[in-house]
């Protein structure tokens with residue numbers, strides 16, 4: 001083991017970091033855009049809730065469970081044709097985003113459902129007693145009341161996505177994971193591996209403490 | 222739909238240091254809330270659990286109607302049927318002339334704005350400030366911002382929380398939270414306020430201050446209040462009429478004073494005992510009865526007679542010796558009343574005559 005980092009091409013590392021951040025940003029965005037409504041629908045159709053619908057809930061719940069139980073690396077490979085259909089390629093930064101979203105959105109939806117369940121049922125009832133429509137309840141009660149839970153959920157999801165982006169390097173997804181695989185694993189350049197891992201670690205640390213701080217700020221309990 | 226109620230007996234109301242005499246009169250009143258043949262049952266694991274089994278109830282504009290019952294009697298179910306948070310299995314819920322069970326979702330939401338509700342556990346939005354909580358129903362009704370601000374300030378003043386506008390519910394005491402709940406429930410100028418065990422999570426002192434606030438609102442705004450409770454104290458403090466619910470049925474109802482002083486149904490009697498420590502009395506009566514052939518009577522004074530020496534004068538005139546086994550002088554909302562349990566020590570004929578005289582002079586006497 002040498003500590004001179006002689007194999008490290010810092011420009012390439014910089015590019016890889018940018019790629020990872022791009023993947024992370026877009027996949028988080030789409031994960032929330034898809035996972036949040038999905039989580040809300042799961043919650044609303046579950047037992048005893050406003051739009052209780054057993055059949056719908058069972059089917060949606062099953063699909064979510066299936067997507068969550070397939071290991072991400074396999075999901076990525078299985079999704080290659082779908083990815084090509086959506087973004088035209090299964091390679092690079094662009095090709096990595098759809099599988100990331102497919103992998104993380106169901107996970108996030110469950111987190112959303114769980115934090116909505118934390119809301120006191122009485123508060124929803126109070127809103128109903130004031131003549132709130134279901135839409136109004138979602139916007140004015142469910143989302144604000146679960147705000148800190150949702151932020152915590154987004155934090156966990158983003159951190160999970162960091163490791164997923166690294167994994168997507170395996171099928172040519174670009175970014176830091178790609179570097180780690182190509183140099184660190186395939187050419188035994190341990191120093192490159194170490195640098196990428198440290199950068200990923202720093203990213204996770206920053207995301208987690210940012211998330212924790214926001215949760216604290218919005219927590220009113 | 223109209224109902225005609227006749228308030229039968231003349232009564233006195235003690236207000237601002239004077240007694241006001243209310244004449245017998247027949248009143249024609251619009252019943253604001255009418256529940257007709259209300260049934261509600263729950264399906265739990267294929268089994269049918271009846272919660273309400275035929276409720277018929279009329280609540281008039283401007284009154285405070287109390288519903289009292291034991292745990293599981295169906296109180297919450299009943300009050301939640303009034304704004305259809307719980308949909309009855311069958312029956313009609315007529316509020317202000319409209320049968321709510323026949324309305325579609327949109328119309329029902331509109332109607333619910335005229336029915337405020339407060340809850341045992343307050344159910345405030347924890348992520349909103351006091352001011353935002355009170356503004357909430359107005360926001361739902363899409364009122365202009367300036368109007369909302371004005372209304373919120375008025376309401377906070379009414380409930381005495383102006384200084385706490387920017388606090389969050391978690392920073393308030395239980396009593397303050399309930400005041401926020403009340404202000405919020407009043408935001409849309411409702412005709413009715415439903416109170417689901419509104420004071421059950423509060424200590425006795427705070428309970429009294431919330432009850433005083435409700436009474437104040439009832440008088441100031443002419444708001445009709447329906448409250449449910451398992452405490453007779455709450456009924457006695459502010460209600461005009463009371464319904465006793467047991468096993469999903471109203472088993473006794475009437476003016477609080479009548480029900481309180483002459484409870485008929487065993488459940489009602491239990492509740493009355495909550496505030497009248499009658500167990501000791503029962504023991505005393507039994508002890509006295511066992512010890513000889515004596516007359517024991519319950520004498521009831523109402524209104525102005527409570528403070529007149531009728532009993533003493535009569536006893537003096539007839540020369541009867543008596544002793545008091547138990548006594549209360551208290552007030553039911555506005556009406557003072559007294560109840561004494563006495564033991565007459567004369568012979569049977571003389572006692573009979575004394576009792577007759579007391580009755581002629583307007584006291585109620587019941588031999589026990």
Ligand SMILES: Nc1ncnc2c1ncn2[C@@H]1O[C@H](COP(=O)(O)OP(=O)(O)OP(=O)(O)O)[C@@H](O)[C@H]1O
Pocket residue numbers: 263264265270271272290291292293294295296297298299451
């Ligand atoms: N959602 C529900 N599902 C099934 N059964 C219910 C439900 N809500 C109430 N019940 C049943 O209906 C009956 C009446 O309940 P309700 O909550 O109205 O009683 P309550 O008088 O308010 O009691 P408490 O003083 O304990 O609040 C009870 O037997 C209860 O078990």
Ligand SMILES: [Mg+2]
Pocket residue numbers: 296297298418
């Ligand atoms: Mg209850």
